[in-house]
Amino acid sequence: MLNAERAPVTGRKVQLMATCLCDAFYDDVAAATVEVLEHLGVEVVFPEGQTCCGQPAFNGGDWAASRKVVRHTVRTFAGEDPVVIPSASCAAMLFHGAVLEFEREADAAEVSALGRRTWELADFIVNGLGVKTWPGRYEARVALHRSCHSRGTETVPAAQALLGSIAGLSLVEFGEAEQCCGFGGTFAVTFPHLSSAMGELKLEHVRAVAPDEYVSPDMSCMMHLGGLAQAEGKPIRARHLAQVLRDALKGGPRS
Amino acid sequence: MPQPIDQFAARLPADKRASVYQSTKTTHEKRTRLLFDQFGDPDRLRRLAGDIKQHAIENLDTYLPQVEQRLRASGAQVHWASTGQAACEAVLRIMRDRGATRMVKAKTMVSEEIELAHFLEGHGLEAVETDLGEFIVQIDDDHPSHIVRPIIHKNRREIATSFEREGLGAYNDDPATITRRARHHLRHKYLAADVGLTGANFVSAESGRVVLVTNEGNSRFCLAATRCHIVLVGIEKIVPRDRDLAVLLNLLGRSGTAQDLTVYTEFIGGPRRVGQPDGPEEMHVIFVDNGRTEVLASDCREILRCIRCGACLNVCPIYRQASGHAYRSVYPGPVGAVLSPLLMGERFPQKADLPKASSLCGACHEVCPVNIPIPDLLLRLRARAKEENVPSPGSPPMGPWALIAAQPAAWKAALAGGRIINHLPVKLIPVPALQAWAAKRSLPEWRGGEFRKWMKARQRPSA
Incomplete structure (x- = not known):
C-alpha cells in the first residue's frame, strides 16, 4: 500500500489532520504532533472545518456516505501544502482507500491529488523532511506496534529509525508483531469475539517482553488494546509515537 | 448481534482453535523464512507471478482455444462445462460411455466446488478420495476446512475413531499406523478403479501440458492402473507458456506448504502414446466455468489469479481463530471470503457477510504468491452488498x-x-x-x- 507517487516536500508549512479519535479522545496526541512538527521548524495550520477521513463508511461498504465525507475533506484541505496525520490508518484512507472508492467518480483526480500530498507523521519526518534521527532523551524500553495500515508503507522503518536513535530508548521486539490487534474499525463491534480474541493474543505477546511502553503510530489500535487491558484490570502503558518524540525533547517519559 | 462468523468462532472448541492456530502459524513462519532466505526479493517475484496470471485471465479468449488445440493434438478430448451441473454430467457421460463404475480421485478443489463425489454416488457410481485428508473427510461425510490441508480441524484421535468405525482396524491413533491402513485400503481401490480423476494446478497454453502437484503421490497411483484419466480444471488455471511454470511452481510449494517443491510434480502431455509402456489410454480435460466468466467481468477479477496455495488462510488472524468451516464454503479464509460470494452469482446475498469478516489487516495481500489485493476486493464486495441492500445485522448505520x-x-x-x-x-x-x-x-x-x-x-x- 505504498504511497509511491508522492510529491517531494519543498516548503516548511503543513496542514494537520488531527483525526477524529484525537479530536474526541486523544487531544494530547494531536498537541504532541504540533509540538514535534514545530520543533522541526514546520509551520502547522489546523483547518477548523476538518472532521474525519471517511474511513468508517468506506470500510462498512457505504461508499456513497464515505465519499460525502471525503469530498468535504478534499475541500477542507485545499491548497498545495502537505497534509500530515498522526495516523497511518487515516493517511492510507486518503492515499489508497479514497482513491479506490472514487475510481468511477468525476472528481477522482482531486481525491488522488490530496492523496499524493498526504503523509503519516513518522514517514513525513523521515522521508518528507529528511530527518533521520531524533534528539533528546527517553529512558524506556519501548515496543513498537505495527498498525496494519502501516503494512508495506515507510511508516514502520521511519518510526524504528526515529525511536532507535533516541538516547536512553531501547526498542524491544515481540512475537508475531505483524499480526493484527483486532481493532479493524467497525469490525471491533460487529465481530466482538474475534476482535477481542485477536487483541488478547497481541497483549499476550507484548506483555511477554514487558516493555515500559507500547508505542503506536495509530491511536485506534491503542484504544482497543488499552481498553481491553484496562477492562481486565491489567492496564498497559499505551502511547502514540508523537508523544514519545515530544517527551524525548523534554527529557523523558511523563509520569 | 454479532455476525455469523463471529458466533461460529465463539463456539469453536478451544482445542480445535489451538490446533488450527498452531499449524497455520508454523507453516506461515516457515514459508516466510524459506522465501526470504532463498530469494533476494520475494516480493518482486510475487508481483511477477501476479502479472503472469493477470495476463492469462485477461486473455483467456486467446489461450483457451489455443490450449484446446494443443490438447487435442496430443490426443486428449476436451470438454467445456459452463456450470457445475454440466461438469458433473460430463464426468458421468464419460464413465457411462466406458461402462465404468469405479473412480479414484486425487484432490481437486473444483470437484469439491461442484460436489462431484456426491453426484456420482447419487448415480450409483463409486468415487473414492485418495488424498489422505480428503479420504478422511469422505468417510466422515465432512467438509474440508482448508484448501491445502482439508483436515486441519481434526486431531488424530478423531481420525482413529473414524477408521475403527469404517472397519479399517482396531482403534490406533499412531499417525504412521493410520497412514499405513489408509494406504492398504486405497491400494485395492486403485487396482479396481476404471477411471482416475485429478485436478490441475496449471495447464500450459503453449504445450497443452497439464501440471499437477501432490505430496502423497496419490495422483500417480490414480493414473497407474486406470485406463481413463479425467482432468477437472477451472478455466482460470491456464498459463501462457511452459516457462511461466518456473515462477509459479517456485512460489506454489513455498507459499502453500513451505516446501521448495512438492514431492511430486507431474507434467502430463496427453494419453498413452504408441510405444509408451503404460498410462491411461484415454484422457479427457473438462474445463469448468461455473461462474468464473462472471467473476472475470466483475471488478474483483484479480481473485482468478489464485493458485490455491492457502498462504492467505495460514496468515489470517480471522481464519486462525475461526477455522475453515466458519465460512460455510468450499473456499474458506481470505480468498474464500472473496471467491465464495462471487461464485454464488445471483445468490450473492447468502454469502455477503463473508467479506465483512476481516479487520482488513492486509496480511493476506502481503503473503499472496500472485499478489492479489484481497483487502481491496473485500471492500468492493462490501460496497456491492450495500448497493444491493443486503441486510447486515450489527453493522452501525453510516x-x-x-x-x-x-x-x-x-x-x-x-x-x-x-x-x-x-x-x-x-x-x-x-x-x-x-x-x-x-x-x-x-x-x-x-x-x-x-x-x-x-x-x-x-x-x-x-x-
Missing part, C-alpha cells in the same frame, strides 16, 4: 454519521455532546455499537474539542 462528518458545525456539536459518555453508565446509552465495544473494553475519557481549544490558545496566546 448515513447519519456521514451527515455529521460532512458538516463542521454538526461535528463540533457532536464533539461537545459526546461528553455524556463520561457521566452515564454505558448500558444506559442506547447505541448498539457502544454496547458492543464496552462488553470487552473500557472506553477512554471523552475529551471532544479539547485539542481545538489548545490549538486556538496557542495561535492567539494573548486571547
Whole structure:
C-alpha cells in the first residue's frame, strides 16, 4: 500500500489532520504532533472545518456516505501544502482507500491529488523532511506496534529509525508483531469475539517482553488494546509515537 | 448481534482453535523464512507471478482455444462445462460411455466446488478420495476446512475413531499406523478403479501440458492402473507458456506448504502414446466455468489469479481463530471470503457477510504468491452488498454519521455532546455499537474539542 507517487516536500508549512479519535479522545496526541512538527521548524495550520477521513463508511461498504465525507475533506484541505496525520490508518484512507472508492467518480483526480500530498507523521519526518534521527532523551524500553495500515508503507522503518536513535530508548521486539490487534474499525463491534480474541493474543505477546511502553503510530489500535487491558484490570502503558518524540525533547517519559 | 462468523468462532472448541492456530502459524513462519532466505526479493517475484496470471485471465479468449488445440493434438478430448451441473454430467457421460463404475480421485478443489463425489454416488457410481485428508473427510461425510490441508480441524484421535468405525482396524491413533491402513485400503481401490480423476494446478497454453502437484503421490497411483484419466480444471488455471511454470511452481510449494517443491510434480502431455509402456489410454480435460466468466467481468477479477496455495488462510488472524468451516464454503479464509460470494452469482446475498469478516489487516495481500489485493476486493464486495441492500445485522448505520462528518458545525456539536459518555453508565446509552465495544473494553475519557481549544490558545496566546 505504498504511497509511491508522492510529491517531494519543498516548503516548511503543513496542514494537520488531527483525526477524529484525537479530536474526541486523544487531544494530547494531536498537541504532541504540533509540538514535534514545530520543533522541526514546520509551520502547522489546523483547518477548523476538518472532521474525519471517511474511513468508517468506506470500510462498512457505504461508499456513497464515505465519499460525502471525503469530498468535504478534499475541500477542507485545499491548497498545495502537505497534509500530515498522526495516523497511518487515516493517511492510507486518503492515499489508497479514497482513491479506490472514487475510481468511477468525476472528481477522482482531486481525491488522488490530496492523496499524493498526504503523509503519516513518522514517514513525513523521515522521508518528507529528511530527518533521520531524533534528539533528546527517553529512558524506556519501548515496543513498537505495527498498525496494519502501516503494512508495506515507510511508516514502520521511519518510526524504528526515529525511536532507535533516541538516547536512553531501547526498542524491544515481540512475537508475531505483524499480526493484527483486532481493532479493524467497525469490525471491533460487529465481530466482538474475534476482535477481542485477536487483541488478547497481541497483549499476550507484548506483555511477554514487558516493555515500559507500547508505542503506536495509530491511536485506534491503542484504544482497543488499552481498553481491553484496562477492562481486565491489567492496564498497559499505551502511547502514540508523537508523544514519545515530544517527551524525548523534554527529557523523558511523563509520569 | 454479532455476525455469523463471529458466533461460529465463539463456539469453536478451544482445542480445535489451538490446533488450527498452531499449524497455520508454523507453516506461515516457515514459508516466510524459506522465501526470504532463498530469494533476494520475494516480493518482486510475487508481483511477477501476479502479472503472469493477470495476463492469462485477461486473455483467456486467446489461450483457451489455443490450449484446446494443443490438447487435442496430443490426443486428449476436451470438454467445456459452463456450470457445475454440466461438469458433473460430463464426468458421468464419460464413465457411462466406458461402462465404468469405479473412480479414484486425487484432490481437486473444483470437484469439491461442484460436489462431484456426491453426484456420482447419487448415480450409483463409486468415487473414492485418495488424498489422505480428503479420504478422511469422505468417510466422515465432512467438509474440508482448508484448501491445502482439508483436515486441519481434526486431531488424530478423531481420525482413529473414524477408521475403527469404517472397519479399517482396531482403534490406533499412531499417525504412521493410520497412514499405513489408509494406504492398504486405497491400494485395492486403485487396482479396481476404471477411471482416475485429478485436478490441475496449471495447464500450459503453449504445450497443452497439464501440471499437477501432490505430496502423497496419490495422483500417480490414480493414473497407474486406470485406463481413463479425467482432468477437472477451472478455466482460470491456464498459463501462457511452459516457462511461466518456473515462477509459479517456485512460489506454489513455498507459499502453500513451505516446501521448495512438492514431492511430486507431474507434467502430463496427453494419453498413452504408441510405444509408451503404460498410462491411461484415454484422457479427457473438462474445463469448468461455473461462474468464473462472471467473476472475470466483475471488478474483483484479480481473485482468478489464485493458485490455491492457502498462504492467505495460514496468515489470517480471522481464519486462525475461526477455522475453515466458519465460512460455510468450499473456499474458506481470505480468498474464500472473496471467491465464495462471487461464485454464488445471483445468490450473492447468502454469502455477503463473508467479506465483512476481516479487520482488513492486509496480511493476506502481503503473503499472496500472485499478489492479489484481497483487502481491496473485500471492500468492493462490501460496497456491492450495500448497493444491493443486503441486510447486515450489527453493522452501525453510516448515513447519519456521514451527515455529521460532512458538516463542521454538526461535528463540533457532536464533539461537545459526546461528553455524556463520561457521566452515564454505558448500558444506559442506547447505541448498539457502544454496547458492543464496552462488553470487552473500557472506553477512554471523552475529551471532544479539547485539542481545538489548545490549538486556538496557542495561535492567539494573548486571547
